[in-house]
Amino acid sequence: MTINISRFSGIVYRAHYPMWSYDPLSGNGAKQHGGRFNPPGCPALYLSLDPTTAWMEAQQGFPFKPQPMTLVAYEIECIKLADLNDERLLANLGCSAQDLSCPWEYLAAVNQIPPTWRLAEQLQRLEVVGILVRSFAAGCTATNQNLILWNGSDTEPHMVRVIDDFGMLPKTPESWTG
Structure with a gap:
């Protein structure tokens, strides 16, 4: 299968719980628990194209009481991304915009494989290293965009x-012990 591959060059953001900000390149939280676009066992770095979206993403579990966060910026230069805002690309991959917004946590909890996990695995087999996709955090719209990377390096x-x-x-984590 041939798909259109995009390039991304720019600054992105992630809001970290302060105690975990000593390892801002780690995708270990997503690896341990899974995420919308990665099953448990697969590391992923979830980033946002703007600080507001990063904040909204990080506060999903705390809709009424915002919690402290450390905002970190990243410089990205990546040449093998799939833009999941492209409906033709989604159709070529056998996926839809509705699949992207699936209740992935519920599906995983009832031992079903979310369609977004299947999509991520399909893209990784095609050697795609990440995706550009809208945020599905509460209060976000199609203008709130995320960049999710499964592979990255310092070069x-x-x-x-x-x-x-x-x-x-x-x-180190010891920075937070008292």
Whole structure:
């Protein structure tokens, strides 16, 4: 199967729980628990194209009481992305916009494989390293966009670099013990 591949170059954001901000490139939380576009066992780095979307994504479990977050910016240079905003691409992949918004947590809880996990596995077999897709967090619209990476490195062609020029992010989990 041949699909259109996109390139992304720019700055993206992620809101971290402060205690986990010592490892901003880790996809281990998503690897451990799974996410909309990755089953448990598959690391993924969920990023947003703007700070507001990053905040909305991070606060999903706390709709009435916003919790403290550390906003981290990343420089991205990636050449093998699938733009899931493209309905023709979705159709070529046997998927729909409705599949993207599936209740993935519920499906996983009742031992069904969410269609977004199947899609992610299909794209990874095609050597796609990530996707551009709208946010499905409460209050977000199609203008709120996320970048999800399954593979990245500190060098091109799939570079992911934390912007921390002054070394302000903590370096170890011990930074949070009191």
